[in-house]
Amino acid sequence: MSFAKKTLFIVLDGLGDRPIQYFGGLTPLEVARTPNISALVEKGACGLLDVIGVGVRPGSDTGHISLLGYDPHAQYTGRGPLEAVGLGVHLADGELAFRANFATVNSQGVVVDRRAGRIDSAKPLEAALNSINVEGVKCHFKAGAQHRGVLIFRPQKGMLLSDKISNVDSNAQGVKISLCRPLDKSPEAAFTADAVNQYLSKASKLLLKHPLNKTRVKNKLMPATGIIVRGAGVAPHFEQFKEKFGLRAAAVSHTGVYTGVAGLMGFDILPLKNATGRGDTDLDEKARVAAGALSKYDFVFLHIKGTDVFGHDGDYVGKRNFIERIDTAFSKFSDLNDTLVVITADHSTPCEMKNHSADAVPLLMAGPGVRKDAIRKFGERDCGRGGLGRLKGADLMPEILNIMARTPMYGS
Ligand code: ZN
Numbered sequence: 001m002s003f004a005k006k007t008l009f010i011v012l013d014g015l016g017d018r019p020i021q022y023f024g025g026l027t028p029l030e031v032a033r034t035p036n037i038s039a040l041v042e043k044g045a046c047g048l049l050d051v052i053g054v055g056v057r058p059g060s061d062t063g064h065i066s067l068l069g070y071d072p073h074a075q076y077t078g079r080g081p082l083e084a085v086g087l088g089v090h091l092a093d094g095e096l097a098f099r100a101n102f103a104t105v106n107s108q109g110v111v112v113d114r115r116a117g118r119i120d121s122a123k124p125l126e127a128a129l130n131s132i133n134v135e136g137v138k139c140h141f142k143a144g145a146q147h148r149g150v151l152i153f154r155p156q157k158g159m160l161l162s163d164k165i166s167n168v169d170s171n172a173q174g175v176k177i178s179l180c181r182p183l184d185k186s187p188e189a190a191f192t193a194d195a196v197n198q199y200l201s202k203a204s205k206l207l208l209k210h211p212l213n214k215t216r217v218k219n220k221l222m223p224a225t226g227i228i229v230r231g232a233g234v235a236p237h238f239e240q241f242k243e244k245f246g247l248r249a250a251a252v253s254h255t256g257v258y259t260g261v262a263g264l265m266g267f268d269i270l271p272l273k274n275a276t277g278r279g280d281t282d283l284d285e286k287a288r289v290a291a292g293a294l295s296k297y298d299f300v301f302l303h304i305k306g307t308d309v310f311g312h313d314g315d316y317v318g319k320r321n322f323i324e325r326i327d328t329a330f331s332k333f334s335d336l337n338d339t340l341v342v343i344t345a346d347h348s349t350p351c352e353m354k355n356h357s358a359d360a361v362p363l364l365m366a367g368p369g370v371r372k373d374a375i376r377k378f379g380e381r382d383c384g385r386g387g388l389g390r391l392k393g394a395d396l397m398p399e400i401l402n403i404m405a406r407t408p409m410y411g412s
């Protein structure tokens with residue numbers, strides 16, 4: 001009897017979509033030419049997945065926690081710490097991490113562009129930001145991809161920090177950026193909110209006169225003159241994936257929250273040279289590294305972000321073309337003999353919504369032992385007629401372990 005010894009677990013971020021008029025009522029996935037994925041569909045079974053629950057719109061963070069077999073309601077402490085760990089920052093108990101992004105903020109404190117003209121890299125701004133001192137807190141800023149970064153507050157002199165503080169954001173362009181407010185009456189929340197406001201005010205003064213921004217203004221680019229911080233949280237504690245499921249696991253993913261989630265679960269994070277987290281990422285490198293990792297690991301998590309980026313941009317043609325490029329790269333997965341290949345998404349990002357929705361996501365499982373169904377094309381509505389039916393995110397790891405013949409018997 002044959003069964004899968006390995007699992008290649010592929011998450012195409014924000015893959016699910018809704019009917020697009022331009023495509024004659026099909027979705028980007030339904031209209032895309034995907035011969036390699038179709039070959040997997042032919043030997044596998046499809047279904048739909050409610051990643052967290054029916055009607056729950058997952059974030060990428062909570063969506064991944066759920067997909068990987070953990071309960072986001074019990075584990076999630078905010079996006080900040082996951083992003084920070086994803087960027088390789090070590091977080092100790094009591095430290096607070098924020099998700100940060102550079103914005104263009106004018107002299108009246110109004111947000112002109114929430115992504116600072118999608119600045120290529122904010123790395124040159126790091127040193128200036130790390131010279132900022134706030135009484136009672138050691139502040140550390142780490143730039144990530146494009147306009148993104150993380151801010152870490154490390155308490156000093158016995159001070160205590162709290163995550164019960166408001167986000168500092170305008171939530172829209174053309175609106176004044178808010179101050180950080182405490183969300184409860186504790187002295188820790190008041191202290192933390194005050195420290196955030198002090199830090200951000202010092203940061204905007206430094207950013208205004210930074211040479212990088214002067215050059216950007218000269219070149220008619222949006223300067224990175226402000227920082228938006230949100231998702232404050234302390235590091236969550238995950239039972240290690242190896243102990244929980246008995247699988248040696250590795251992640252192939254660009255920096256960010258996906259890497260942070262996997263890192264905290266104890267996955268080995270495999271290095272990539274050319275990943276960008278956008279539509280221009282090197283898909284061949286990712287597929288090659290993931291296929292290679294199957295010789296060493298039982299469970300390889302491959303994350304591809306671009307699908308979500310096109311969804312947020314409302315670019316359905318770009319999303320379709322990107323799915324077709326993914327399919328080409330997936331030719332490397334056509335002859336994985338003892339491997340269960342799972343393809344799914346952490347949520348839908350319908351192009352017409354430009355945001356995440358609670359629509360169930362397509363799911364494909366192909367490999368030895370899978371009960372083949374009659375579906376021939378990977379798409380939202382085809383998957384809805386598939387043999388796997390409609391599962392919840394929490395069912396996915398148990399189903400994978402079942403196909404891998406690793407589930408203990410209940411009873412005797
Ligand atoms: Zn996502």
Ligand code: ZN
Binds near residue numbers: 014349
């Ligand atoms: Zn998204």
